[in-house]
Amino acid sequence: MTDTGIQSLADDELASLLRLLESEQARAHLLMNVVIPIGVALAYETEFDHLLERILIDAMNLCSADGGALYLRGDDDLLRPAILRIESLNLTCGGTSKTPLPAKIVPILNPKTDSDNQRSVAARAALLGLVVNLHDMSAMTGPDGIVAEAFQQQTGYHVCSVLALPLRASSTRIIGVVELVNACRPNGEISPFEPGMQQVVESLCLLASAALESYVRQQKLKDQVRDMRIQVDEAKKAKQVTAIVETEYFKALRDRARKLRTEKSTDDPPANSQGSENA
């Protein structure tokens, strides 16, 4: 843009552009200096519960969420809460804590109708493979309303804003959901999750998914080696060996081997040739 172009902009347009620039700069800073280092640290995490806890805490910290839950998807299409945290209640369940999780298992499909479970925020994120960002759930309560299961059972805890992000292992496979609730402003006021911050947490979730997937793959391999059975069919082996060793050829070979091993290999006098040079 030329100087003349900038001058011709109205002050408010310029201010708006500057705000946009600042927010983009802040986002780039977060990605470079916070999200990527977190992703690297996650990749090196060797304890599964620690890994889950770090993913959740880092996601919560990034967008100042008061609460967060991480669900893992099983082969049975159920989302199982693995960890739940609510800062204002000083509550941690699952993960490395010894406190059992109160939250129930969430079916991605509605078990009664076998149709998509649209009531659950987490199930919806897993089903669609998309981020669900609800500014105010208060308006959506009721028998057919939307629920954030993990938090629903905490008496007195009121969920207002929700950000549910799918953890994607590949372009088609969702392995879990990170559900963040009640973004807090510095003054403690609950606010919606901002779109800019949503993008940053999405990036974090991409890295977290890769770390989780890598961990699971390594565990599977470790399990395989623990169960590694070297299957040798002894009867079949004996049959195969016998078929060879009982031939006249093999017997002659064995005799030859014995003879060779007892005598020194002085049959052939050394020659002067040292081979041809390879250019």
Added chain:
Amino acid sequence: MPKIISIHSFRGGTGKSNMTANIASSLALHGKRVGIVDTDIQSPGIHVLFGMDEENMTRALNDYLWGECLIEDTAYIVTPPPVKEAGGTIYLIPSSIKPGEIARVLREGYDVARLIDGIRQLVDRLKLDYLLIDTHPGLNEETLLSITISDALVVILRPDNQDYQGTAVTVELARQLEVPKMFLLVNKVPAAFDREQVREKVAKTYNAQVAGVIQLTDEVVRLASGGVFCLLYPDHPVAKQIRGIADLIVA
């Protein structure tokens, strides 16, 4: 001290030629004279690892097998610079890469006994400290004869169901042929596998000494057939492992 060492695997794709080149180089780094015979006549390849120019390959093992030259006339000095600096020498007796020659072997076969005689002659005529035989995978006359004249046998396998049974038969036949030293080498082990567990299981199953469990690293994969890993990455843990294996084999 073993002089003739056969490197064998029941199945192809175990990294046999790569391992042969690496063990040979590790031995030659001690200032030794080491020969390698590529008896994988149907699918030769070890020459590539030593950067041998196929255009300059005027003679090959095939020529000796057809009675057209002496065995030592087919030997090329392929000593890589680090080995030369250490005072070692590597001779390679390659198999022909000419399709016509390979086809002739497949069509007419060859006198395996002549091959064996040639291998024994090489040790004396080139004054070799060690001679490594890179065998053709599987169990055939040539393999059994190679084992017969060997002082040590290294059987390479991967942690793969398809390798286990054939390896068991190979090991048993080698025992029947009373090969003085036999080692198993587990190659291409995924990085997530616990090497010690793999070693224990393999040793127990085959009742044989496991010379090493080599993990499949990114570097090894990247290198593929591009060179001798031990010489290119001498400080890499896998290189150190292979040097240890080489020392163990000739101890």
